[in-house]
Amino acid sequence: MLGALGVSVVVVIIGQLLYVTTFYSYLARDFGVAPVDASRVASYIPEGACVIYVDVGWGVIGNRLAATNPDCPVVVDPIGMWMAHGYQNAPPTPAFSAQWESYFKVADDVVLYGAYNDQFKVGPHTFASTVPWSPGLTAWFKHHYRLHFECFGLYIYQNDAAT
Secondary structure, eight states: OHHHHHHHHHHHHHHHHHHHHSHHHHHHHHTSOHHHHHHHHHHHSOTBOOEEESSTHHHHHTTOOOBSOTTSOSOOOHHHHHHHTTGGGSOOOHHHHHHHHHHHHHOSEEEESSOGGGOEEETTEEEOSSSOOOHHHHHHHHHHEEEEEEETTEEEEEEGGGO
């Protein structure tokens, strides 16, 4: 009896871990809007568009990950990039912000979790959870992109050159 109870507990724990760690359930659980926002990504971003996502999961579940532009970055991993640049404990280096600007120059759309100008400031430096916003990158983005859609923290920006 005790063995069966132990096995049941292990099965439940493994099941919960599998459920919690899939990005489908992660988005649905944490945001409660995954199916709705995925459909918005699909409706506001045309097929084949070059899109930079702060969370590539939106491109996967919205079926908008494959770009027809050969210059489009395949996948941008913001968290991994921050890890390579010393995490977010220090302001972004000019080279790091320039790297992101090069992605934005090619992209037709950018999908963020917050408005580009809503990022928090520490002294003269602007921080974001994923994008290394510098004053120059922020100004460049403001000049070249316009807000296309916003709802519940999902922001879709469109490159003015793409319109």
